[in-house]
Amino acid sequence: MRNHESAAKGDVRGCVFNIERFAIRDGPGIRTTVFLKGCPLRCLWCSNPESMQPFPQLFYFENLCTRCYRCVEACPNKANTVTPEGAIAIDRSLCQGCGKCVEVCPSKAREISGKIMTVEEVLEEVRKDSLFYQNSGGGITASGGEPAHQPEFLWHLFAGSHQSAIHTCLDTTGFVKTESLQRILEHTDLVLYDIKHMDPARHRELTGVDNSLILENARVVAASRPMIIRVPLIPGHNDSEENLNALTKFMTELGLKRIDLLPYHSLGKQKYTRLGLEYKLDELKPYEGDEVSVIKAALESHGLEVGIG
Ligand code: SF4
Ligand code: SF4
Missing domain, CATH: 3.30.70.20 (Alpha-Beta Plaits)
Known part of the structure; x- marks a missing residue:
């Protein structure tokens, strides 16, 4: 972890919808994952629809x-x-x-769903598990939603974490103003970077936005921080050989090896009803049998290190 000069302000406020302690899938070691509200994407499969709007x-x-x-x-x-x-x-x-x-x-x-909290209030929670982070190589992960949708809050949260010698991991859609992202990277040790589809038109259909900024920002991140690509694997939507080959090529260009697959599940479906929203993938069935293993093996045959989340 780099030793930063830090000007973290504890009184900056943000909207947080969950703080999950002892998380083991959001970066290395034991972590506390802080979920921030607000996201510019509308992924059809989103399992946290309460994360989309930036307010309670x-x-x-x-x-x-x-x-x-x-x-x-x-x-x-x-x-x-x-x-x-x-x-x-x-x-x-x-x-x-x-x-x-x-x-x-x-x-x-x-x-x-969603509570306005100060950076210091969140850090108080995060620091409770400092010993676990030290022993396991863990730390804090900011997720969402898109955590960089609250750029000031996130910057101060990560700066404050570094002040307490806590490793920071950013779980991002990459759909963030490049200057904002670069500033947040000052206090980011590892980036989990979602890529949903390589084709701009399909990306827009699935998420509501084009992927050009996401791919551009991926290059910026890859040049400056350790980075793991994460792919929410959606049956019949982004798991074609053509798309995965394009993704492999892109990762190779960026010098990246590690990819985590997040196979589709419908666990968030009921939340849509509770929020008065429509779930658009009602008919979609999760993967069965060895379908995900076959995709994993295909990616590994291209030299990638593949994890399944
Ligand atoms: S429905 Fe409930 S949460 Fe919404 S404005 Fe009325 S009292 Fe407040
Ligand atoms: S009407 Fe239903 S939702 Fe409203 S206060 Fe009574 S039990 Fe709660």
């Missing part, structure tokens, strides 16, 4: 609702109404995520 959001668990209607009274924005059938309808365009309805709900049918 309401989860509604309809199956727990006992129709007491306290939330209707409690909401200052009149976002909750009762349907003719007696169910609760939430107008998401009126909801500000204030949490007043959560406070009055007697059956835990409501929850706020």
